Amino acid sequence: MLLDAEQTGSAAGLHPNWKADDHLIAVLARNAHEHPDEVALRERDQGIWQEYTWADYLDVVLAFAAGLEAEGVSPGDIMMVIGDNRPNLYFAMLGAIVLRAIPSPAYPDTPPGEIADQLAREDIELAMGEDQEQVDKLLLAREKHPALRLIVYDDPRGLTTSPPPGTAAFEDIAAAGRERLEKEPTLRDALLARPNVHDVAILLHSSGTTATPKGVPLKHGHLLAGVRNAAAAGYFRQGEVHMAYLPTAWVGDFAFSVVAGLELRFIVNIPESQETALHDLREIAPTLYFSSPRAWSSMLTRVQVGIAESTPFKRWLYQVFMPFAVELERARLKGQKPGVMARLRRGLGEFLIYRPIRDQLGLSRVERPYTAGEAIGEDVFLFFRALGLDLRQFYGQTETCALAVAQSREDISLTSVGRPFPGIEVKIDDKGEILIRADNVFDGYFRDEAATAEALRDGWLHTGDAGQFEEDGALVVLGRVSEIVHTADGRRYIPTYIENRLKFSQFIKDACVIGAARPFISAIVCIDFEAVGQWAQENGISYTSYADLSQKPRVYDLIQGVAQDVNGKMPEGLHVARFVNLHKEFDPDDGEVTRTRKLRRELIDERYADIITAIYDGRDEVDYEAHITYETGQTGVIARRLAIRTTEGGG
Template identity: 50%
Template structure:
């Protein structure tokens, strides 16, 4: 029987047991590659596990123990992943935060659990942790950093390099022959894997502790559903504080022995991805949109012959894929045409963006636009949708390769049960579901009932078992006329336009629906340059009449899919993007609706009182942390 088949039925696995198995049976295989100064540096399972154990022993010396937490702050680094595994071996809480998290956001974490240490990527994150420690007199006694540059003159108490921590831990291991095995076997399946947080769209983020059993169950379910295979090559570029990254880069990678490739920095992800050519790739719709925009911009700037060649093959492939999605047979590209298209157009594009070996490609987090989805399918990337949340370890419903539809997220993965409550809420049950919100019994009682997780999402299951997600139950709203609608559903369809980055739909308790939108500066800026539209800033570009026409077309397209009482009547283009630093969206770019409506109360009023324009003074938080204002008069535009 294959090893993977045995693992399918194993519910007693822990991170420690899997590390020991991989080191013993696959010690010479590559587990991680990390790019440093232009060179990919490789680590085998044997070396990787040795360093994780030394890290765990070192952390134990500095006071990390069950019930205590370690803050993780930085972009993706191999050592930070090793640190999270080491923390889990000790039964403590690994608590990753988004690199851009503000001091206020981090202070909220301090109030939840005792944080005795922190891992920091570099000097910038060390400075943030030291400021946090100073501002709150917290118990972060030790700060361990990866990148040493700029920290040579620091003399703060408890500050140490990763290498120094490993030295401490290695001495501990060398002095006790049984220590290695003891650490590997200490944690139980019910012990913590990761301490994450809800998105916090309606208030302070709630603590979510996923056990090792939860995370590994999700990894088994995902494999059984065909989401990934053994020995995948993946790129670790998603935020480490997002559950999707941990579920794939740590949980699934450990269980199914992936090779994890860590890019040099966020700015080099595209180039590094081309060098690696991963076999598995998960991205939010916004990332797929941005890549598509880059491809289209590149083709528009190409030679006439290349543009003709591109459109000759791509237009036919898109038409064929659209027919498939609509349940119609027949294609415009015969086998020979597909072969030529792959050689001349599709293959070179995939190679340029690191997608030449991609077998399992996914989008998740929110709905994806039809044009984007169809484009990648036409290109030969079998893009699929999946559905998950932090509370259920990210992997729940997945589209099978041959059952792809734009409006569904696929069938429940094996090991996951789904049902729909009387009010339309999606309920689920699985070993991947968490035990409850950290120290919040009332919130836990609302979320978990008789073993079923109340996901908070509205949806329905089609006759053939496919799940359709409509939006948050809490956001199901009604107009003054009693028409039911989900604003997030409409907002996502507005964002299908490459020119709209964010949107807020208004109309609860009112006669009509209207919207505030934020243009996509990169896409609209390029369009303006190509079409000779001058502008000097985001605020200036967002108010141009030429740009308003682009937005108007997007509104008309969305209105065609809505019933007459729910069609959008007016809109305003805001002079700045929604920004997590300003509290308008979460770090995962989910709208904080109450904040936005309060901050733009004058705009909301103007959309309904017959005004032709409205003056706005919008808050802007700069990279330095300073807060400024954008002053602008905004036209109220009719759809």
């Protein structure tokens, strides 16, 4: 089965400037030919760093491709890939690409039911799983989708004694491929000649906040154009040291760890596990580092917790130098230059505080730190810039290969996301929607002509995001156009705009703002357990669980203060008038948020209808029955009494 490569016209006609032999495998082969002994990829395995040169990289990819072809894989076949970052998962994706087959990554925490849905939607017969856990999920999914004929696994632990039918080890497939390559002298060159710049290189997916995730096919030409545009803007440099820890199903990982890694010969480092990533980060000391606003905020919380638990002298040093640096950075963003004494104090702080903290975090060598995905809190943004990191924001979507707009060193702002990269056009239409035209904009959704026609019109991608340009030409992203709603008295607002500002606080992990057709705006808040727990410890507040902590009166005071601070920055009538602290976090396994933690509003409105009704009835508390499912499959009900708080001046 081949993807519809001509959803909007012939492949070559869409991009006449692309060259047929300019594709990811050709770039990999060039690196292996010109820099065979240069380290391309490193993985920490049982504490020891295992290295792959560019020659190794290509050899494994071609061996796996040859083995896959012997298993009957053909052009257009789709291969699910599921697991954490592992060299063999990357090799497997590129091996499939050699055969003009298409990797389709899934998030590692995707449950069997959702896996089965993706297998069926995409007619998938082949999957690559990281380990026994993923293989077990794929086997359960196969019961609903028996067309899944082959499951390849990387880590053989638990699978070697009696492998389940229809499974095979990555190493066995690659070994069979190597044997083919030895017996067929012309096969290696034939494999390298297979791909084409117009082939789909990977099938990624939208977040699926309101419906089934849409498939987003990205071709070699799209991906290479995106990386080259970003490199032309100084966003990437050749030879970056990069850590691959982002989910393989997210466009950013493929764009950074694979495409930019190949095109610019990065040294890509893979941590031993997600649990050791922060420890490994310090040992890797990357020069390029991307993280979401949520992750940057968690890192700040970790610093604050560490300082709170350190010696009195270190706490004193932190209080002397860190607030000073933050205010200095705030002044710099306003165009003010520091005086001589300020520069001297900044230099002393670099030696005593800033550099040691950067080193402790593993960011001592980072020259290009970035954040994207949602708005970042002012306190978080200023903290890391004050720490001496040139933290910058960027904007992109899966449909643009993640790369479209970014801040340069000269146009740092707390509100905008910067200017378009070279080769990218951006405009705002009459409805306030951001439109993008470029070679890295995809050509249409997978098997969804209606969605394609809606997104791609007259050569422009309609992003679905509302935005505006500042006077200096920088782009401001306001939120999703589809989420623009009105209160009962007709006041227009975007919930995500308010939610992001609530989440700027380290004490709030998630928030769902409610107010469409309502007399006022309210919010369901999920506290950040780590940050609020540390605050509670410092303030002598005992608690037994997340639910218990969330309902403490002083925690309500804390969250009320955050809400009132946000209210002070919002127009009259768009204040959060009432809120409730939920007894639990929003959970992707419960369907309340996507795997990328975007809210599924309709489900939240339905599930917490009793709480929402109590908020608007003016009640001070509500009894809520939470239905839960245990790991055994048994279900139960837990009754919770939740307080509801009114903010001062929140009308």
